[in-house]
Amino acid sequence: MAVLHTTNKSPMQTRDLESCLRLSRPGSGILLMEDAVYGALKETAAGTMLSKTTKDKRIYVLGPDLAARGFTPEEVVPGVEVVDYGGFVDLAVKYHHVQAWV
């Protein structure tokens, strides 16, 4: 019954990611897309918070959104997986349902 959660706003701007982490269960996947990719970067408060949850939740970040904003996968906190659009589709299929935190 694992759920894929998605968030698309910068965690410096909204508390979507925080609520998503609070309400998602162990075993969930969390995909950061659009402006939410800023939350996966090293040396950000959100990135630090995320790196602590990678043991019981899988964290993904959408590569094209990262690249569009001038960042490379090397700048993403360890334990966070970079996926492309095809990978996003695979995730949507793999999880029971998708819950968007908008």
Add this chain to the structure above:
Amino acid sequence: MSDTQDEGRGIPKVKRFMLVNRKAPYGTIYALEALEVVLIAAAFDQDVSLVFVDDGVYQIRKGQQTKDIGQKNFSPTYRALGDYDIEKLYVERESLEARGLAADDLLVPVQVLGAVELGALMDEQDVVFSF
């Protein structure tokens, strides 16, 4: 497989729909849109539950008076949800407490659940709509 058989016999399948409200009313249209969706879903006899998280808890704060902002006060409509057989209203305890509110401050009876319990309930749904 039984789902498919039921559909084959023309028995509509009841799905578990959850609407997650996370925005305050009036500043954006999300709260009103969610309310419209919940009334429509109820007309299709689905298993509908309504969740209030983050600023969404402000949607059901007592005492809303919108006359002077020129917007419709739709808060009384939450009290009509029982007539539509929508009885499952959940509020996240953490969100309520962070805003200095208690169940008494809300205009409808709700079940107050902690994040862990509420998260488990979200996972059990067939469809989750976020507003």
Add this chain to the structure above:
Amino acid sequence: MTAAVAIKDSEVAVDEEGYLVNLADWNEEVANAMAAEDNIALTENHWEVINFLRDYYAEYQVAPAIRVLTKAIGKKLGPEKGNSKYLYELFPYGPAKQACRYAGLPKPTGCI
């Protein structure tokens, strides 16, 4: 384009489905004029439903769907009135939709 319902020597604006554009335009003459256009003369039984709807809207800010209306009428006016046969006889175009229109309310949410 907006349509209108004629009342004596004035008229009130309605939308393409015949519902009032401004809910504040409503009075009993508006309801009578709308019904007359459908060749219906409103009786006390019609008014009972129309007034019920107006009270419901005033309380909850929503025009009830047919299932809700039927149940609520039954609760307030008794089972002999809280059933679709009785309500359809009064409002053959669909009790919730037609009665809400005469009551000056928006089209009920959740009516398909």
